Amino acid sequence: MISFTIICSKSQRLLQNPILVPFSFLLHTRSFPPHKQKPINWNTTHTLVQSNPLLSLLENSNSISHLKQIQARMTITGLISDPFASSRLVAFCALSESRNLDYCTKILLSLENPNVFSWNVAIRGYLESESPREALALYKRMFRDGGSWPDNYTYPLLLKVCANLQEKLMGLKLLGHVLKLGFDADVFVHNAVIHMLVSCGELRDACKAFDESRVRDLVSWNSLINGYARAGLAHEALRLFQEMEDDRVKPDEVTMVGLVSSCAQLGDLDKGREFHRTIRVNGLSLTVPLANALMDMYAKCGHLEAAQELFSEMTNKTVVSWTTMIVGYAKFGFLEAAWKLLYEMPENNVVPWNAMISGYVQAKCGKEALAVFHEMQARNIRPDEITMVGCLSACSQLGALDIGIWIHRYIEKHIVSSNVALGTALVDMYSKCGNIKKALQVFQEMPGRNSVTWTAIICGLAVHGHASDAIFYFEKMIDTGLMPDEITFIGVLSACCHGGLIEEGRKYFSQMRSKFNLCPNCKHYSCMVDLLGRAGLLVEAEELIMSMPIKADAVIWGALFFACRIHKNVVMGERAAFKLFELDPHDSGNYILLASMYGEANMWEGAEKARKMMREKGVEKTPGCSSIEVNGIVCEFTVRDNMHPHSRQIYDCSFQLTREIEMVGSVRGVRTFRDYFFVGAEFG
Template sequence: MISFTVIGFRSHRLSPKPIFSPFPSLLHTRSLSLPLPPHKGKPTNRNTTHTLVHSNPLLSLIENSKSMSHLKQIQARMTVSGLISDPFASSRLIAFCAISESRNLDYCTKILLNSECPNVFSWNVAIRGYSESESPSEAVILYRRILRDGGLRPDNYTYPLLLKVCASLKSDLMGFQLLGHVLELGFNADVFVHNAVIHMLVSCGELQAARKMFDESCVRDLVSWNSLINGYARAGLASEALRLYQEMEDDSIKPDEVTMIGVVSSCAQLEDLNKGTEFHQFIRINGLNLTVPLANALMDMYVKCNNLKAAQEIFSDMKNKTVVSWTTMIVGYAKFGFLDVARKLLYEMPEKNVVPWNAMISGYIQAKCGKEVLALFHEMQAWNIKPDEITIVGCLSACSQLGALDIGIWFHRYIEKHIIFPNVALGTALVDMYAKCGNIKKGLQVFQEMPGRNSMTWTAIICGLAVHGHARDSIFYFEQMIGTGLMPDEITFIGVLSACCHGGLVQEGRKYFYQMSLKFNLYPNRKHYSCMVDLLGRAGLLQEAEDLITSMPTEADAVIWGALFFACRIHKNVVMGERAAFKLFELDPHDSGNYILLASMYGEANMWDEAEKARKLMKERGVEKTPGCSSIEVNGIVYEFTVRDKLHPHSRQIYDCLFQLTREIEIVGSVPDVHGFRDNFFLGSEFG
């Protein structure tokens, strides 16, 4: 961490006397003030029209120089002629080394530190060069050198550069120290410095401090408003950003394209299509330039507000599309289920990086298309697209969906081999994968070895233990999570209630269910009610389960009534089972399982006429039995089988093996009606 605490201003450094130079007009140039474009290989214009440049052949050669070797020849001539001792002349050498296309910042620093009397422009241009480099903190080191050496004091063009560095590094400590220097020197009344301070505070997440400085300032301009509005938007405070925009309108400040990016992004966060459309109309009516970032923001707003057509229109009209533009549309198509279109768009991208591939993977994960995710990962490798942590998290989620343990282990090894930093997201995905793929022991090991855990990590292990029937362990980890100070969410409670259900822990289930709202201010949703109905039903507390359903603040869905129906069949409560069944027929009349289960319940109660009526009702409604489907992973390949499936090349051997297994089961006498089971199996019923 760079610190200024040991460096103070000496009294002569604070002298208001102007710094002497034979060319004072060139000591400061407004091109050094914020906002400054980042250096991306394209140089910033350093040419000057000063008469000395045109009258002196050596300085004129510097302005037209194209390489460092050429510059060094000019420097040698300047040294021999004595011109190098002139502050303005040496500043041209420093400017070339700092911001030209052939810049060399190490050589720039050598010239600067060996100059006899470098002026403040030379220091500023060197600071600027470093601020736009891959080592921006070097700019602050140069600033410290100015303070340490004395003789010169920084000016109001120095601080915007340094504050920009603090903003890019998100270093609030360094920024506040610079702010102290700004206030001590009295530069806070300069609008460029003022805007740089607000930009730094916003970038460092100090929104309250930024707002205080903004409210108390008398020099704010459109840039000030834009910095704060976009700062609120980036921080997720969309409503506050829109309120500030309203204040800006009340002050009769006309917005520009940057303002619109902030307010349109806020509408996207709030999913406020009406407001977002109004801003789009405002942009058209007032002739604002539809820049690429603004067009991207509008597309993102329309996608998040479920207006894919409007986003597509903007995308089609764009002449200069960026990776963000393409990625936004890929996300949009994937969100609405147009995965083939999204993938086609991915292939059409002129420039590809990992971001759009991750967007495509995310779309497949949401659509439960795990196999396509793994295929896409192999395509990434063929395209030489290096995966990142987000890619691997997506692939681990695909393994979780497929139950593909072998492939999940391969990704675990991939993480270790490629030294991807095991952050919390990756660790959580590994725990979830191992738990869902049947290896809870390995999931616990990964959990214990993680250096840091968040609430999602704890939720993954709690739910994993619950699914594997380790009810007491799941509850233990839940209590441990609470003890660490982390707050559970709705999914955590689904895990702990499921654990209670698997373990038949009625008292504990009641306790945690009521703790949701009373202790953690979380309100149970249908999934929580489903867990409780299942828990109570399995315990034979059918009336309590039905009373819980009728007391729900929202209408119970088919899952909840299905849990009660299943419990009624187990405990042979035909009357309540009928009520639950006919409620299910209303909610989901085409679910064949409900009719079959009702007929079976009647049959077990020797109510054969009612059983026949249930089967007849199923036929009258045209409901057919849903074909069963199962999957299995063998040697890293996931195979799917459906009823009457004979597509697998080894289907004959598979059926022979299953026949032998059936015979073994029949011998040990573990399966009632084994002949019926075997006959149904080979007829291709639900076991196909």
């Protein structure tokens, strides 16, 4: 019995409130796949069918026009007034291959006393159609017109509609009717209630309904296990399965989908393999959804060989099957294998193309990601919001502002439903491509923002040296009730560093733990070391490193080393440099900077020692590489590169700029371009 307090009280309040009793039919809609015809099991042995050839003709009817002829004869002969005969007519309109739901409704509403079966088949027809919401409207007519009351077959259909549409309010109203009419003891209705609550995100109520019920079966367990898995509560799903085993309920293929999906979320390859063995041992059928779930689990856990083996053995591959493998290969950088599958995929779909773009972005291959987008356009594959987010991320990596502007215009023209993720990607792209003014404009025009959006603008302002503005937006973010995360604090601390705001930096660094319960990581410590080091507080910076609860990385020691060089603290600089050599002995930049620090202090013996260390370890200077966007084309240049067709003009321009800088003179304490050029060449 569904007698728990929370749901009952919610439903009864809805029933007792006259304002809420009328159904809310004008809520948002979701698209559903076209109706997949299921053969109707016509009852040809019924006495009425055998005595009336008109009814048997429906079985072979193949068009609405044919049905109308039969209906006309039924009306003339008076057979239409028979509930069984009329319900057969309604069923044909609702469920047959020649279905016509509009005409079905007309017939249903024109009948003098339609029975509950007629209402149910019409509701089922809408449930399986592209307009499932009409099933709820039909239920309202059923109550309003009277004549028939819903039964225990009506509510599983209606609750499934609410589950598919995630209509929680409507689902609770229906639940109130279920309780009032006493159908809560029916196992099918009960399972439909649990499924509805799970689909609407009411897991706590669904669990309470499950725990307090005396009528639960495997379907009940499956609804809850899969509900937890879909909600990302993998540990809860696995715990529930343990209880299911304790109750000696054997799992089926649906159970295993939820369990395997939970292992994929947790990245638990061992547990996933164990469930795979359970499937084999119990002789469970490897259905397409289960095979896809196993492939997804293996792919997310990095065991691509096992995923590929399952994929190769599948006889009925779906779009999900192909996409799962492409996403797996792209995620782990096997982009050639992903491309091969993408070209072999029989059906064009935007999801695997998005996976390719995401894979290239993760691999820091922004140019290739944009090339995938152009290929999509050539193949007439319509991009979606996820495509655009990936392309904007690629532009952010490349600093390709012109391409980013073009994508922004494309979004405004073609992407109707712009969302928070897309707006955030635009803010991030404009910030990283150097147009902070446009980033602020996009941010201000966004109708909705989340913590990631605020973080993007805070980090953008920090990078561009607008320290006060970055802190202002941080405080404003807190005032809106949003919680900052670790990345937000990287932006805030970077702003303090760029602005030389020492006290503010100390305050926000302290607040990470005390106010927001966040543990600083290496990036936060590197910001603080950089802030203190730039201000000349070298001792405090080194003490902070020594007090860290985690091991300092090369970025932290590099920040201290850089500060020591600026403030000419050779002794501490040496300590920092040798820590860097331990962490990364093959980074040529550290040897070059140490030699440069010795040279500035007139310690030529030390400078020669740094050069000798570099030669003995076989470290070669890594050629510098830069890129620039010209007319929407990203061009890359490497030091001493003579392969570019305009290399001569480029070098001439470079030396001309150097001469002009030297004529103007360099700022005290800052090297000229020529100084850096020849220091690099000396160690090249």
